[in-house]
Amino acid sequence: MVDLPAKIRVEGLGVSYGDKIALKDLSLQIPANQIFGIIGPAQSGKTTFLKAVNRTIDFVSNATVKGRVLMDNQSVLDASSFTPVKKLSNNGMRDLCGYRRRIGMVAPLPVGLPMTIYDNVTFAPRQAGIRKKDELDTLVERCLTQAALWDEVKDRLDTLGTKLSGGQQQRLTIARALSHEPEVLCLDEFSIAIDPVTTMRIEDVLKELKAEMTIILVTNLVQQARRLAKRTAFILNGELVEEDTTKKIFSGNASDSRTNEFVSGIFG
Amino acid sequence: MSTPPTENSMRFAETELVRKKQLSERIAQFAFLMMTLAMVLPLLLIVTYLIYKAMPALSLGFLFDLPSRGMRAGGIWPALLGTIYLVVVSLVIAAPIGVLAAVYLNEYAQDNWFTRIINLAVINLAGVPSIVHALFGLGAFVLFAGIGRSVLAASLTLAVMTLPVIIASTKEALSAVPMSFREACWNMGVSRWKTIRGVVLPNSISGILTGIILQVSRAAGETAPIMFTGAVFYKAVQKGDVFAYGLLDQCMALAMHLFTISTQVPGVDEAIPFATAVVLLGTVLLVNAAAIIMRIILRTRKKW
Numbered sequence: 001m002v003d004l005p006a007k008i009r010v011e012g013l014g015v016s017y018g019d020k021i022a023l024k025d026l027s028l029q030i031p032a033n034q035i036f037g038i039i040g041p042a043q044s045g046k047t048t049f050l051k052a053v054n055r056t057i058d059f060v061s062n063a064t065v066k067g068r069v070l071m072d073n074q075s076v077l078d079a080s081s082f083t084p085v086k087k088l089s090n091n092g093m094r095d096l097c098g099y100r101r102r103i104g105m106v107a108p109l110p111v112g113l114p115m116t117i118y119d120n121v122t123f124a125p126r127q128a129g130i131r132k133k134d135e136l137d138t139l140v141e142r143c144l145t146q147a148a149l150w151d152e153v154k155d156r157l158d159t160l161g162t163k164l165s166g167g168q169q170q171r172l173t174i175a176r177a178l179s180h181e182p183e184v185l186c187l188d189e190f191s192i193a194i195d196p197v198t199t200m201r202i203e204d205v206l207k208e209l210k211a212e213m214t215i216i217l218v219t220n221l222v223q224q225a226r227r228l229a230k231r232t233a234f235i236l237n238g239e240l241v242e243e244d245t246t247k248k249i250f251s252g253n254a255s256d257s258r259t260n261e262f263v264s265g266i267f268g
Numbered sequence: 269m270s271t272p273p274t275e276n277s278m279r280f281a282e283t284e285l286v287r288k289k290q291l292s293e294r295i296a297q298f299a300f301l302m303m304t305l306a307m308v309l310p311l312l313l314i315v316t317y318l319i320y321k322a323m324p325a326l327s328l329g330f331l332f333d334l335p336s337r338g339m340r341a342g343g344i345w346p347a348l349l350g351t352i353y354l355v356v357v358s359l360v361i362a363a364p365i366g367v368l369a370a371v372y373l374n375e376y377a378q379d380n381w382f383t384r385i386i387n388l389a390v391i392n393l394a395g396v397p398s399i400v401h402a403l404f405g406l407g408a409f410v411l412f413a414g415i416g417r418s419v420l421a422a423s424l425t426l427a428v429m430t431l432p433v434i435i436a437s438t439k440e441a442l443s444a445v446p447m448s449f450r451e452a453c454w455n456m457g458v459s460r461w462k463t464i465r466g467v468v469l470p471n472s473i474s475g476i477l478t479g480i481i482l483q484v485s486r487a488a489g490e491t492a493p494i495m496f497t498g499a500v501f502y503k504a505v506q507k508g509d510v511f512a513y514g515l516l517d518q519c520m521a522l523a524m525h526l527f528t529i530s531t532q533v534p535g536v537d538e539a540i541p542f543a544t545a546v547v548l549l550g551t552v553l554l555v556n557a558a559a560i561i562m563r564i565i566l567r568t569r570k571k572w
């Protein structure tokens with residue numbers, strides 16, 4: 001493969017909730033400025049993986065974590081053995097909030113926060129200290145344009161985010177994820193609650209965004225990964241089955257037979 | 269010549285089954301309406317009866333005058349003022365503690381044995397009879413802490429009594445805010461506290477306030493907790509003086525005054541106990557009305 005520098009490197013990542021092991025010893029590298037697909041059936045640990053990467057796993061009180069996650073060769077999660085999230089160190093980062101802002105996260109179900117569209121997009125930046133009105137105004141326009149929502153809402157930025165349609169709310173969620181100028185954008189099954197047309201629009205947006213940021217696309221629509229991702233990882237029951245170029249994964253002669261079965265729709 | 273019904277119109281005509289269903293629907297609606305009226309009617313009757321009986325004594329002067337002739341005539345100013353003092357002071361103590369405790373329990377505390385014991389304690393304390401709180405207040409505040417029988421001791425006792433309910437209702441309001449809102453904020457690198465301040469509290473404030481204000485009526489209406497800890501039968505103050513009581517003074521209170529004049533003092537003018545009851549009821553209703561208005565105002569801000 002081309003030796004792009006890895007944006008995110010995961011080494012021996014394990015996560016368990018109480019006694020339930022959700023991720024087992026997972027290692028992979030996510031190259032910068034491309035779309036990285038993660039596929040796998042339900043309950044396989046995809047969401048858990050994203051939570052470990054952006055360290056929101058810290059909010060799940062019964063989780064324990066092991067392994068390392070590095071962003072730009074800087075350790076952001078480091079535990080040699082299974083450690084309760086309470087006891088995880090900050091790895092020299094002043095606060096985890098600052099780290100989390102380097103990652104944008106889009107959850108499966110659209111969440112319009114119960115405030116105006118304008119406030120939805122400016123909430124995080126304002127909490128982080130940006131106060132100037134014109135700065136916020138341009139930020140709102142930029143993020144909503146990037147999320148392909150600007151034209152639909154530019155005349156009613158003061159309506160409530162919760163009053164938008166499901167597809168619009170999901171794009172609002174993406175705009176919000178972009179509002180803190182992340183270096184990595186994670187999308188967790190972003191299309192399960194929206195219509196195919198909106199999905200295609202967002203997919204087009206992603207293709208443009210990858211020039212500016214690294215994108216991790218978790219999906220259980222394998223064809224979506226096939227359309228968008230350059231490399232794809234297949235996770236099954238918390239284990240990384242294999243990770244390769246999307247072409248190889250979908251070629252029908254991937255290294256692991258389970259991958260071939262999954263992408264051809266035999267199970268999952 | 270009239271056209272025979274077409275097949276289409278036949279299809280949408282009511283069948284026997286549909287008509288039966290509609291009938292039972294109507295009967296159910298009627299029954300529910302009757303139940304509702306059965307709730308409202310006694311209240312209306314009580315209020316009407318009270319006001320009718322109280323009429324001869326009710327006047328503005330009644331509110332601001334002192335009792336006279338051994339509490340057989342005159343007004344109720346010391347008692348009204350005392351109740352206001354007790355309610356306000358107890359709320360000033362209980363509301364912040366209760367809300368902060370609930371925020372801690374709902375937003376920060378992990379699910380372990382310690383939190384579970386606290387939650388259990390809160391629920392059980394909410395069900396403790398007020399006379400038990402009264403004895404606790406007497407022991408803890410009046411005697412042990414040495415505050416003596418006073419507005420402060422009585423308010424503290426009322427605060428202890430209302431605290432568990434405030435905690436429980438606030439927790440209820442907080443947990444009604446969907447978890448996904450919090451997660452969305454955390455994902456954007458907004459800290460736990462800023463998430464609470466920016467999203468959770470603004471969207472639960474109406475429920476929180478309602479819970480608090482409902483405790484006002486409880487604090488205003490209880491006699492037992494204040495009887496041993498600070499309320500007295502009679503205390504002379506300046507007529508209409510708003511600052512008549514200090515925190516360490518004993519005071520009169522409406523509920524207790526009502527109890528006294530209707531059971532302990534012979535020969536009270538018949539209208540006076542009724543008028544006192546009307547004032548007590550009016551105070552409570554006024555506060556509840558304030559709660560409802562506040563709720564409506566905040567409701568319009570509720571956004572999902």
Ligand SMILES: Nc1ncnc2c1ncn2[C@@H]1O[C@H](COP(=O)(O)OP(=O)(O)OP(=O)(O)O)[C@@H](O)[C@H]1O
Pocket residue numbers: 017018020021022040041042043044045046047048049060062220
């Ligand atoms: N807070 C939690 N407590 C206990 N178990 C959990 C918790 N969160 C997730 N799990 C379990 O961990 C496993 C992995 O869950 P995860 O959400 O990562 O799967 P997923 O691949 O994202 O599934 P889906 O495609 O359904 O979203 C599942 O078996 C799930 O039940």
Ligand SMILES: [Mg+2]
Pocket residue numbers: 046047048188
């Ligand atoms: Mg998931």
